[in-house]
Amino acid sequence: MTGAMWISLATCAGQLALAGLALARVGRSPLALPLSLLSIALSTWNFTHFAMERSDEPAWRLVGFAAALMTVPCTLHFSLAFVGRRRRSAWAMFGTYAVFGALATAMLVALGTPALARTILTLRFGLTVTALVVPPLGGAFALLVWHLRGARRPDERARAGLVVLGLTLLVALLLTELAVELGLRQVPRLGNLGTLLGLPVMAIASLRFDLFGRDETAPRMALHAVVLAGGGVLAYLTGFQLFAGETGVLVMFTTAITFALLAATRRGVTAYVTRGERMERLATLGRFSAQMAHDLKNPIAAMKGAAQYLKEEHARGQSWDGHGEFLDLMLEQVERLGRVVDTYQRLARVEPLPRPVDLGRLVETVLSLQAFANPGRVVLARQLEADLPPCAGDADLLANALENLVRNGLEAMPDGGTLTVRALRDGTRVALEVRDTGDGMDARTRERAFDDFFTTKASGSGLGLAFVRRVVEAHGGEVVLTSREGHGTVVRLRLPVDTGHTDEGARGEAA
Structure with missing residues (x-):
């Protein structure tokens, strides 16, 4: 040949x-x-x-x-x-x-x-x-x-x-x-x-x-x-x-x-x-299980402590009449465990329970929790528009979605930067926006950012942004991602306004 x-x-x-x-x-x-x-x-x-x-x-x-x-x-x-x-x-x-x-x-x-x-x-x-x-x-x-x-x-x-x-x-x-x-x-x-x-x-x-x-x-x-x-x-x-x-x-x-x-x-x-x-x-399953164990551990520990105390009192022949607060505590923790289980079920199915949600208060709550986890290299800023109408949504699911975005933003700036969370009007809707000053995403990452199990992090699960997208779509909203290498990333969640609030506002103006 x-x-x-x-x-x-x-x-x-x-x-x-x-x-x-x-x-x-x-x-x-x-x-x-x-x-x-x-x-x-x-x-x-x-x-x-x-x-x-x-x-x-x-x-x-x-x-x-x-x-x-x-x-x-x-x-x-x-x-x-x-x-x-x-x-x-x-x-x-x-x-x-x-x-x-x-x-x-x-x-x-x-x-x-x-x-x-x-x-x-x-x-x-x-x-x-x-x-x-x-x-x-x-x-x-x-x-x-x-x-x-x-x-x-x-x-x-x-x-x-x-x-x-x-x-x-x-x-x-x-x-x-x-x-x-x-x-x-x-x-x-x-x-x-x-x-x-x-x-x-x-x-x-x-x-x-x-x-x-x-x-x-x-x-x-x-x-x-x-x-x-x-x-x-x-x-x-x-x-x-x-x-x-x-x-x-x-x-x-x-x-x-x-x-x-x-x-x-x-x-x-x-x-x-x-x-x-x-x-x-x-x-990924291990990390999910660890988070669930963390959420269940505190109420279980509180119930165990209360039960052990009452058991010791009973062994000494003491009456429980003066320790009703321990029984109340156990009931509260049982209810708390029920809420945790319900939340995880809703997270899995993404089934919102729509109620009026104050987005400004939601941002304040999420950022107050992140302030303890933030090592201080990242500046947390908030911009909350005045007189913002409430959103029709599930506060727990929206809080989890916002926490995912905030955590992603913090991880995108390991050397420091500014993370800005906004609550604002967006046309006929309201919106939550998270902006970081990190390295941004390249074109391929940007196109696949919301795909299930897609991640660029060595320890990432690939579930965070996919979960955010499902939560927003379950509320009848949409997610808009803007990112460019060297210019950071902006994720905006556009959500419907609570129609009951809008109707009441219109009746008030007419009166």
Whole structure:
């Protein structure tokens, strides 16, 4: 075999390994799905390059063309997810998938339709495809470069720089193959070399710079994926030996091997990921249990003390007539335990019991408690608008939501700063707002901030902001988060006004 054929096979194996690593994180990281699809498309293109060199069969040219085209929507998808615009620009992403998916399907259909194949492999069709390729790829790289220039943290700059370099090598150099197909013979074919050089760059971004988040098992997962991918390439070579003259059978065989390989890689890699996530969930459950134990411990201790005292009095033959306050204390603590249990049940179900809530008083209560926990490096400020109408809500749930936001704000400023809590009017609604002067969030963190179990903290549960969102939505309100690296974070909870208060105020004005 030639050197180019060996390069194609090695790159194919590497791309399959990267696809397996990414597939195991699908559903847990927004970058995983587009990177796995991109890697599968690139591995397919590299294999077709090998197949054309080995068999000189023109049908592989159409398969390779289809695979190369699918790298365009995958690149746009990955770029939008990386810069935190995946949800806002979903229309562009799905539209690009639809257009290039249709083109790729047409090329695969042309495998059995010679007339359609002759139409596709023309200069006019190539120029049309080029005109379609430029806008999504240009937009994707423009977003990445803009994000790179705006990144403030060194690790994010390094990560963004590697992604720009990796995608340039993997995708942009693949366009040289299209140029040659269009008849520009003076343009060198750099797609094969680009995919080979871009592979380690993306692998470093994924493993060394935590593209999918922190994962201590990543090296072992990578080794597992590489071994399986190497086995897959050996299976490809075996298929070429067995079915060298039967293109249709060979395509089906290699497709089956690819899917089996990806399934095995995902299963093996997922085992590592699941074990780590299970430990994280157990740690979260432990922290939740510790908080519940703390809330239950005080009333139980008070009841125990009162019961022990009354028992000792009874053992001495003393009457309980003069110790009614101890019985009252025990009853109070039983009621307190009932309230704690009810609160935790409501926290789990997020079922508000709406009553008029004075947001100014709620802020004062929460901040008075946080003042004892605050070590003093953070200045706590409050801005309470006068004559603010009450909110229709559950004071306990809203207090828990506000405490989560205040605690997040304090943790975002370990070296000190100012935390400002506001109660204000917001159009026809009232609002609670928490503003910190910390480092702020990058685009990816901002887009996923309210997702369940998503956290950037080593000891975080990923439940805080998700709980805040559920509480506010259960009240018929909405949460607005504004954050930028180096400029802090602002979270505003927009809540409905108590309609009973509004009606009474309107009747008072009319009188």
